[in-house]
Amino acid sequence: MSEPPVRLVVEDDFRRNRVTVFFRLLLAIPHLIWFFLWTIVAAVAAIVNWFATLIAGRPPRGLHNFLCSYVRYSVHLSAYLYLVGNPYPGFLGEEGEYPIDVELPGEPQLQSRWKTLLRIVLAIPALLIGGVLGGGVGGSFGFLFNRGGRGRSTSNGGGFTGGGLLAGICAFLGWFACLATGQMPKGLRDAGAYGIGYAAQVRAYTLLLTDRYPNTDPTTILASVARPPRHPVHVVGDAHDLRRSRLTVFFRIPLAIPHLVWLYVWSYVVAVVGILNWFATLVTGRPPRPFHRFLCAYFRYQLHVYAFLTIAANPFPGFTGRAGSYPLDLVLPAEPQRQSRWRTFFRLVLVIPAWLVSLGAAVALFIAAICTWFAALATGSAPWGLRNLMAYALRYQAQTNAYVYLLTDAYPHASPLEGEETPQLPEPGLSAA
């Protein structure tokens, strides 16, 4: 695939100034007013641009540059609000002025007139997903049609910056983390950047800056971001396995019902085993092996079923959660790991932030599954970007579950990027010796 025309550039470190973080929403007020005014002009410009592109097959250069600046400015402002970037952004949306930036086509591009004519209809799936991940142009223009003035928000939920459930949750959690540590956790930063990057693609597509449909693939959006270390709980599978059987796609929900019933029955036993496991781990500092293996099988099976249900994977899964039996599989620690008793004791409290992120990921998964259903029915294959978004959401949920049920002590990592294998370091105890 050729280079994406809309590329997010992330050059920021994780350091955050506690004072500006604390007052971030207030500090952003001038920007929000400015963005509001800019959006009104951009809406008019977008309509003119649409007509001009329909006639000439290419947007006029002046309008193209103006809308590029608008999209770039929205990225800067979103990054500032969502704590993805630290410095206060400028008001002009200039290229290269902010550490979280977006590269857009320098010149107006030739566009298909049919796609231009239907652009707003074609953009609906992208707007939906963008609304969940990091906001879209619909969110930006939403206030123009919101005569009652209710439901406006400055940071989330379809307000001036375009909403975005996942980025909003990450910003909310990141706010506390930044205040406590002065650093934005990488996972939350990456997830926020991912949402903003996707929203920028949606805006660029809707405003006719590019003809290329937005792509939700995390590795494409976060190409300039370093991958995190590999989490002990991760998914494996061939990302290029995109073929889908139309028949099983059409009947996906009824076909999954026997699995869901079985999962439901199994979950009762898992709840009991989970409680026993918690007590056992508190006492011995390590989960008993039979419990560990039983829970691993359950969560592996859960991933298989959800992957099948959401069309993240194609084949009908087995009923036992056997490792290696499904093309999108979950890797879990083979043996029970030693766990901190304190963290075990407070596990249900500690997991709350992860649950919040998981909620955002679950909504994204749901929307992506619906879009994939239609796409797979039409084309017989799953869109590459959506497949990888779903794999991310499933992975994060699996990591959260594994953390809650003490299969690992490692906190779920919110970064949409797949973890990278790091060289094995000696255990701290050994190196001290």
Next chain:
Amino acid sequence: MNALFGARTLHRAEHYSSVSRLFWLGGTIVQLLVLGLYARYGERWTRESAAGPVGTGMLLGMLGFALVWAAQLPFAVLSVWWRHRYGLSGSYAQATVGNWFALGAQFVVLCVALAIAMNLARVRRIGARWWLPAAPVFVGLTILLAFVTPWLLGGKPFHAAYVARLERVEDVHVPVRVISGFGEPNAFATGLGISRRVFLWKPIVERPFTPRMDRFVLAHELGHLAHNHIWKSVGWYALFAFPIAFLLALATRRRGGMGVPAAVPLAVLVYVVVQLAALPLRNVVSRHLEAEADWSALRATHDPRAGRELFRLFAVETLEDPNPPWWDYVFLENHPTLLQRIEMTRYWERYAAAQSP
């Protein structure tokens, strides 16, 4: 018949039923055609499974019924349209999307059945004789389902002055409940032992049905329980279960037996054909049980007139043909015809008069 039902009702019922029968016939032919093709080519969907042999068999079984559902969808929609033309209830959403979800429930049962049959067939010591242990397992599951179902249905308690008296006369003491969500007047008895219940569909306890008719309906349902019809039905099922399982084992032998996923599409076809072939016999049994329950209701209520009015009203409200053609009677009628039921009330009158001193 004209005097009994009225010429207009009779004409409407006959016309409505005649087209409804065509829909059934069309749906059945399409079902057989689809399953025939699926038995031939269904094996190719094996590659869509990562579930091992048994799971793959389940997938193939479900896909077979899914295709049948899709092929019968036009008939389901046409049936609703036809019902609407005659002022009967029916929902397009239920006939399409609603049934799509109901398909999932059907799949659960299918998966359980296939899991039992295929796992037994894959046991080396059992192999082709899987039908011998499978049939009792199916019967056991049927008993379990019959036992559990009443608790799953819910409903609201039905209070009427005559309930206690009828229960005393029939010597059956069970909860009577009303369930809503249905557009047609109906009732049924279900459950085994302590789970026995009578369920009345809401329309039957509403106008134009009168309390006397409801009393007759309740007596009929209590009659089912008094004569142990649920157990008898299970017994009949058991009698059918062995030969049907044997036929499946026989039919799938050439495809490697029931333990092989590729045999499942054929097994589905054979199962549906056998079920169709067994329909006349099952209907004979069912009609016999229903007639016994009618007789029980007449003995308990001593109100043949209420029964007569009830059956007459059924023709008006549900447009059931009082005197259907022979093939309809053989294949589709699991109750005596309305005419037969009315005749029974008249016979009871003569019988009661002869018995009285």
